[in-house]
Structure formats: C-alpha cells, structure tokens
Amino acid sequence: MSEFALEILASDGAARRGRLQTAHGSMETPAFMPVGTAGTVKAMTADAVAATGAQMVLGNTYHLMLRPGAETIQRLGGLHEFMNWPGPILTDSGGFQVMSLSKLRTMTEDGVTFQSHIDGASHTLTPESSVEIQRLLDADVTMVLDECPAMSDDKDAIAKSMELTHRWAERSKQAFALRPGYGLFGIVQGGVFDDLREQSAAALTGIGFDGYAVGGLAIGEGQEVMFGVLDGLVSHLPEGAPRYLMGVGTPADLVGAVARGIDMFDCVMPTRSGRTGKGFTARGSINIRNARHTEDARPIDEACTCPACTGHSRAYLHHLFKADEILGPMLLTWHNLHYYQSLMAGLRVAIEAGALQEFSNEFHARQALGDIEPA
DSSP: OOOOEEEEEEEETTEEEEEEEETTEEEEESEEEOBOTTSSOTTOOHHHHHHTTOOOEEEEHHHHHHTTOHHHHHHTTOHHHHHTOOSOEEEEOSHHHHHHTOEEEEEOSSOEEEEOTTTOOEEEEOHHHHHHHHHHHTOSEEEOOOOOOOSOSOHHHHHHHHHHHHHHHHHHHHHOOOOTTOEEEEEEOOTTOHHHHHHHHHHHHHHOOSEEEEOSOSSSSOHHHHHHHHHHHGGGSOTTSOEEETTBOOHHHHHHHHHTTOOEEEOSHHHHHHHHTEEEETTEEEETTSGGGTTOOSOSOTTOOSHHHHHOOHHHHHHHHHTTOTHHHHHHHHHHHHHHHHHHHHHHHHHHHTOHHHHHHHHHHHHHHOOOOOO
C-alpha cells in the first residue's frame, strides 16, 4: 500500500498541479470533491459520480454517526463498501454540523454535547471519538475536530475559539492511528484576521499533519475577503502538504482559490443547485424553471458531454422540473458535477502549460457574457 503523499507535478505562480496518493487510489489536484454527506451524493449513483470525473468524495461524521452508525458501517465493510465507492473518501469531523444543525449544543474543553436534529437524542463528540468514528468508516482522509464559530468581528472570541481548535487538534493527532495511505488534516481557523490565521498555521504545522484545511470561510464574508485571507495565509502552510479549502464554492471561487495555491475543495453547491433548478455553464448559470426554456431545443451547454446535454433539451429538463419529476434534479445534478470536474481538469491543464492567467481571463470573460436567449 502506498504512503499518503502529495506529489507536486507542476506549478504556475502559487498554483500547483499535483497527485495525492491514498490507501484507495490517487486523486489529481487541484480537485473538487462531491459532497456525499450521508454516504450518498444526492441524486447520483456512485458510478455516475465517477463518470463525471470525480476521484474522491466527502462523507460526514456527524450524519453517519447518527444514522446508520459508524459501527454498523464498519460491520458492513466500511464506507467504501457500504456506498459502493472504491476510490478515496474524506470525512468531515462533524464540527460544522454540530454548530449548524444540532440542538442545545454545550461546548466544553472535553468536546461538545448536542441533541440530534433527527430525534433529539443526546450525543457527545470529542476529538478522540471523532477520529475513532472516522477510523471505523475507513476514511482515507480524517479531519480533526474543530470549533466552527459563526462569522464575527469579535477578535477575542475568534482567538479563543481558535485556541480550543488547536488543543483539540493536538488530541486528534494523538488519537489518530498511523496506517499507510491514510492521512490526518489539521484545520486552520482565525476568522478574517490575518495575524490569527498565521498563528493558527504555525500552531498546526508545529503539531504536524498530513494536510492542512482552511476552515471558517465561505460563511458570509464575501469572495474578496476570502481571497484576502488566502493571500495572507497560504505561504505559511507547508509546501509539500495538500491544502484544502472547506465548503467552497462557486466556479469563480474555485478558479481564484486555485490561483492562490489551494489543492482541494468541496461544496454542496453543484448538487443542491441541481436539485433546485440551477445549472452551471461556461457562460454563467441558468434557472431551468424559467419560462424561456419551455420550447428551447438546445442542451444546457452545447460543449458539454454529460448525459443531460447529450441526450436532452432544455425544454425537456424544464418540463421535468415543472412536473416535479425526479429525473429533472438527477440530470441537472449530473450536469453540474460534470461542469465542476471539467473546470478542475481545465485548471490542471492550464497549470501544466504555465497558462493559468490566460485560463482565468477566458473563464471570467465567458462567464460575463451570460446565457444566450433562444432564437
């Protein structure tokens, strides 16, 4: 079994083109990981997800510990076997979901006790139990448990939360069982404060992790602020370790963050948008529910090779959504994931060619054109 490692194959400015080796295969970077929170990428089979070009998916500790339970999944062969995904899996630690979904959350030095959003049952998640749950799931990438504060300009509160995250990170590292091909990522916090972000990066690199995630962004601060945080932070992260921007984002977010040295992304945006009628294209987004698509015989995107575009018209997809047919969200989700994977593939090629700036310029120019009205 290969060691867990990122091989840097090319660079263009701060951007890197790499290959991440894991226990369940490799992933070309920069990469977008579809979100399979509860063991499924919504509206997609595992084969369909792979057909979009995705090589790693994300699962979630919080959701899977509540149902069906990590021990159940382990008895059934682990998350790869359970969801029929043979490739690499990254599992989020559950910290964000405890903050955003759970009821009556109580935070202590030891961990967090919360009531399930499903049935109100009480659970406790600690750095050690989160790491153990992720081991039972057989995640290739385990995330440390962190506190995820809401966006705030209260620097003292953000600093206090960050310091707790560092202490939890140390405990997560101690609890993590070393195995070839498996990695543990620390999570840099610090809000929008550059000095706190630098302190967090220093604390985590001092502990030593296999990769470094950037948490606490894409929570309402705006793209310009997010890019500013990355501009100040990335140079403080180890050159040879993967960098993961959590929960991001729009196609423009991905292009800008790759240019700033980020290697890995996840976000519910392409799948959630696909279920609600929003499609992403090279010329911006469309709402397939709009009446202008009623008799539009064109595909969503003429250059796209996904099943939604090669086999169906906008008019048909519009009809499916208006009729509340489940095939509509399935096809549009497939298209969106295919678009995201095609964008990442284009970024990888551009970095290899030393042409990332030209790629970015063309991307923004085409997005600004907007969708063409039907003839």
